[in-house]
Amino acid sequence: MNPRRQKRLVAVLAFVLLLGGAIGAMLYALQQNIDLFYTPSQLIDGMGDDKVKPEIGQRLRIGGMVVKGSVRRDPNSLKVSFDLVDTGPLVTVEYEGILPDLFREGQGIVAQGVLVDAKTILASEVLAKHDEEYMPPEVAEAVKGIKHVAPKDYQSYGQPKSAQPEVVKPETTTPETKKPEENKPAGQQP
Amino acid sequence: MWGSMFRWLDPYAKPETLYHLCGRLLPYLMGLAVFTLVLGNIWGLAFSPSDYQQGDSYRIIYIHVPSAIWSMGAYSSMAIAAFIGLVWQIRVAQWAVLAIAPIGAVYTVIALFTGAAWGKPMWGTWWVWDARLTSELVLLFLYLGVIALAGAFSEAARGIKVASLLAIVGVVNLPIIHYSVEWWNTLHQGATITKFAKPSIDPSMLWPLLISILGFALLLAALTCLRLRSQILIFEQHRPWVRQLVDSMAASGQKEQN
Numbered sequence: 001m002n003p004r005r006q007k008r009l010v011a012v013l014a015f016v017l018l019l020g021g022a023i024g025a026m027l028y029a030l031q032q033n034i035d036l037f038y039t040p041s042q043l044i045d046g047m048g049d050d051k052v053k054p055e056i057g058q059r060l061r062i063g064g065m066v067v068k069g070s071v072r073r074d075p076n077s078l079k080v081s082f083d084l085v086d087t088g089p090l091v092t093v094e095y096e097g098i099l100p101d102l103f104r105e106g107q108g109i110v111a112q113g114v115l116v117d118a119k120t121i122l123a124s125e126v127l128a129k130h131d132e133e134y135m136p137p138e139v140a141e142a143v144k145g146i147k148h149v150a151p152k153d154y155q156s157y158g159q160p161k162s163a164q165p166e167v168v169k170p171e172t173t174t175p176e177t178k179k180p181e182e183n184k185p186a187g188q189q190p
Numbered sequence: 191m192w193g194s195m196f197r198w199l200d201p202y203a204k205p206e207t208l209y210h211l212c213g214r215l216l217p218y219l220m221g222l223a224v225f226t227l228v229l230g231n232i233w234g235l236a237f238s239p240s241d242y243q244q245g246d247s248y249r250i251i252y253i254h255v256p257s258a259i260w261s262m263g264a265y266s267s268m269a270i271a272a273f274i275g276l277v278w279q280i281r282v283a284q285w286a287v288l289a290i291a292p293i294g295a296v297y298t299v300i301a302l303f304t305g306a307a308w309g310k311p312m313w314g315t316w317w318v319w320d321a322r323l324t325s326e327l328v329l330l331f332l333y334l335g336v337i338a339l340a341g342a343f344s345e346a347a348r349g350i351k352v353a354s355l356l357a358i359v360g361v362v363n364l365p366i367i368h369y370s371v372e373w374w375n376t377l378h379q380g381a382t383i384t385k386f387a388k389p390s391i392d393p394s395m396l397w398p399l400l401i402s403i404l405g406f407a408l409l410l411a412a413l414t415c416l417r418l419r420s421q422i423l424i425f426e427q428h429r430p431w432v433r434q435l436v437d438s439m440a441a442s443g444q445k446e447q448n
Contacts (some may be wrong), residue, residue, distance in 0.1 A: 009277045012250060012358060027366070036375045037319040058264045102243065107442030110318075110377050130243060132379040134251070135392040142243030167212045 028043060037063035037110050041088040044119065046087035050187040054115055062121050063129065071105055083110070095123040203280045205432045209422045212415040214410055219415060223408035230402030238333060238395045250308045252399060256406035258301035259384065261329060262364050264294030264410055268336070269361045272354035282418075284350045285425060287357055289417035293410060295333035295362060313377055321370035322378035332360040346425075 027034070027165035032048050038060055045138040046053045054060050064084030081094045082105075093111045101107060103126065135143070202208050234252035241248040268290040275284035287410045305323070306316040317323065343349035371380045383389040389396055426432050 001218055005277055005279075008279075010357070012273065012276055015355065016358055016361070019359050023362050031374070034321050036318065036374070036376050037381050039375070054341060100312070102312055102314075125315070127300050127310065127318065127377060129377055131390075132382040133390040134244075134248055134382065136239035136394060137242040138239075138391050184300075 009045070037061035037087040040064045040084050040091040041086055043091055043115075044089045056115055056117060058115050059113070061110055061112045061117060062093065062123075063108065064091065065108050066103070066105050068105045084111075090119070092120045093123050093126070094120065095126050097126070099126055100128040102130055197440045203282055205282055205422045205426050205429075208282050209426075210420055212419045212422075215370075216415045219412035223405055223412050225391075226401050226405035226408060226443070230398050230400075230405050234395075234402055235399045236400050237391070238398050240267055241395075244312055247308065247311050250304050251395075252402045254301060254304040254308060255382070255399060256305065256403040257297045258326065259403060261268050261294055261297040261301050261326070262367060263407065264290055264297055265329060265332070265360065265364060266295060269357050271370035272357040276351065282422065283355065284347075285421040286414070286418055287336070287350065287354055290414055291336045291340070291353075291357075293413045293417065295330060295337065297406070297410070298326065298330040298333060302330065303340075308375075309399055314389055318377050320376035320378055321374040322376050323366065325370050326369040329360075332356070332363060336360075352412060381402060392443070 018096065032052075036048040038047065038054065040062065041125050042063060043054060043060075046120075047050065061086060065085045067083040067085050067090060070090075072081045077096065078098065079094070079096045080099065081092060083090045083092050085091075093113070095111065095113075100109075108131070110127045110129055111121060111123040112125040112127075113121045191344055204209060209369060235249050238249075240246045271283045271286035271290065274280050275287060304324075305326075309318070310316050312409050312419055325393045339356055340346075340353035343352070368381075368384070370376060371378055381398070382391050383399070391399065
């Protein structure tokens, strides 16, 4: 390689490495702020090495799995409340409005709202999170034991303490008696 | 050693040779692209089974995932071309940067738009500032930056040089886009197929997706050939070979009219 090319090569590589390093360091420093949401354990135990806890009244997002049997609907309004869990403690979310179609017990969701006390969030927006698995209903039934229920078939919709979760796993058909510890989400879903 | 390893590529650095090579490849690439895109999309949109959770809404995956993958693939090719153009001062590589940038930008817009259209019914929102969505938006701005910088100088060569530097630096964003769903918690789900594990998608849905991904790749290659040809003509318009080409085309065109 002739010296002029070599000089240009070194200059370009040095420029890219320096800038890449700077961006890498920035992202590392901003790590906690890039996370979209707190998980319930981060909310209650604190986040990161310093165990920083959010303050009451702070606007934040919380993400976790909807605990089976925890969805309570107000029969006269759109008010709904449910518990979220990841691997540890429970957090309660209160919300008034229309939930996304994918919302169901056992589903991962992300709610945005205000922390009203240590374990309760008054949400202004609830978003559903889905996983990266795609399969036809028959396969889902065979592999995961998930049976699809058409919306018209489930009359319990809208009743308080919804007794009929849409996603029924064979081994967890008694949601009301479940302790949160036994209700750990499968997989890495936050 | 480096010099001898890539010596066989030298003829293609000549604009005229590359122009004719692109011209020969173009019909095959375009034909295959149209075929695989039609096959993959009709199979995916009409014949593959619907999803157990998302029903038919998931079918936008057949456009969203290929365009998102190749928005990043186009960026890497553009950055490699920029690197060769900067260090070895190969002019056709510099023109390739200009040729690829708008195609990649359009792929990124398609990925962002289909993502929003998918997010609304499934997540419940068009947009959320999570790491994956934001870094993909940054990719669009990088493309627009490269296009704008290349055109911002009265001296074209200078513009290409600066745009090439931006294109190379922007490569930092590619691993950020890919790993954003692992490094941070996001609303966007993790990778389905671009990982070192079994794809988490049923084979009946995977095949049309792979065909569609191949189709978007072929379309990218075909459009790059097309645009590179016109870039070569623009930058070489004063050369004798382009004059000859134009004259011979004019002559054959007149013959056809007669």
